[in-house]
Amino acid sequence: MTESWATFGADLHLQLDLTAERGLRAGLTEALREAARGGRLAAGTRLPSSRSLAADLGIARNTVAEAYAELVAEGWLTARQGSGTRVAERARPRRPAAALPVRRPARKGPAYSLIPGSPDLGGFPRAAWLSAARRALTDAPNEAFGYAVDPRGRVELRQALAGYLARARGVYADPEQIVLCAGFLHGLTLLAGVLRARRVREVAVEGYGLDFHRDLLVRAGLRTRPLGVDAEGARTGELTATAGAVLLTPAHQFPTGVALTPARRAAVVDWARTTGGLILEDDYDGEFRYDRQPVGALQGLDPDRVVYLGTASKSLAPGLRMGWMVVPPGLSAEVTAAAGPTGWACGALDQLTLAEFITSGAYDRHVRGMRLRYRRRRDELVAAVGDRVGVSGIAAGLHAVLDLPGGTERSVLQSAAWQDLALHGLGRFRHPEAVALPARDAVVVGYGTPSDSAWSPTLAALAAALP
Secondary structure, three states: OOOOHHHOOOOOOOOOOOOOOOOHHHHHHHHHHHHHHHOOOOOOOEOOOHHHHHHHHOOOHHHHHHHHHHHHHHOOEEEEOOOEEEEOOOOOOOOOHHHOOOOOOOOOOOOEEOOOOOOOHHHOOHHHHHHHHHHHHHHOOHHHHOOOOOOOOOHHHHHHHHHHHHHHHOOOOOHHHEEEEOOHHHHHHHHHHHHHHOOOOEEEEEOEOOHHHHHHHHHOOOEEEEEOEEOOEEOHHHOOOOOOEEEEOOOOOOOOOOOOOHHHHHHHHHHHHHHOOEEEEEOOOOOOEOOOOOOOOHHHHOOOOEEEEEEOOOOOOHHHOOEEEEOOHHHHHHHHHHHOOOOOOOOHHHHHHHHHHHHOOHHHHHHHHHHHHHHHHHHHHHHHHOOOOEEEOOOEOOEEEEEOOOOOHHHHHHHHHHOOEEOEEHHHHEOOOOOOOOOOOEEEEEOOOOOHHHHHHHHHHHHHHOO
């Protein structure tokens, strides 16, 4: 079949001055020259064929060919067999003197980082993800490329998650009760709006936790009240009827790393049943445990009172912006309405890819591989610090807490800065109203953050910073 020559070549917008005095060729030559000189046509850009551009402009092909030849002769364009006509590499944008940037010294960030909250991004399973994406794209129904019609997200991913969460985390998850979201903060934003609509005024939170989670709740008009945290997790016995909800990290408290004990799990469920309160469970790194038995999700104790929140941020990568909520039946309609008529979670193709990644078994294989990788790092961390400091919270997750002698947290952080190491102290995560918590000097080490190549020098910098 013969294809029309007008379908070939890139689109090109030119500001032509095709006056009778100048002529067509002169006007076209000047327009192309100015586009290359001013930077609108970047060096290396391939231009349309002379036939295609002539058709677009409604002029003779010879006129375009002569303009191209003149600019090749001047050095603005290059023309090679098989490569087409391109803007020459020597062409550089022309800037007025006043527009030149002011040179300032570059700000250099720390060479090493042990900031918690991030996985080893180099461990992302690119090849396996690409294979899943190809299969998902091949099998995707045509309607997947249209506007989203279900604010809960693609049913394929909700079904895959329901099976995985039930099997791996002990979650009672009906696909109809799963709402996909663009990460934990998106999910918490939706829930905060629902709580406000229900006239909730106070949310209990753990005395140690992420400040931007608390800030999000405050911006939504909710007061946060801290619960004590000790070796058994959050002190759920401190919950009162004034709180309409509680936000917990029961499987691996952040940042102290302890698991909520069975007695305290039962206590928080009893509180929810008695007061009608809601439990928001942040299962942020539940897949990663090393030398302890898996701790199942709190949601399994009472699916009618617990909203389970999980993401792919630690198991895969935060850049996917992919999370999910398993909501109680009595809350489903409100959360779905808060998500909007079409939702604004991650793209349909990413959802279909993750569904394929889970159902094919690739997700389980990846998690098992990363579990071994992180366990080796944890063991190397413990060996590197020796007996100079206490180490806790290491049975699971991607971070550990190094307990320091009293009054030394600030000096250790300063020493880390001298070692060009980004490090967070435990005090950073303390709720400003948690006055009843005993003083504790410590640093929180995110050993999942460094790349493999940076891991050894990062450990050395940490060891040098410790007392």
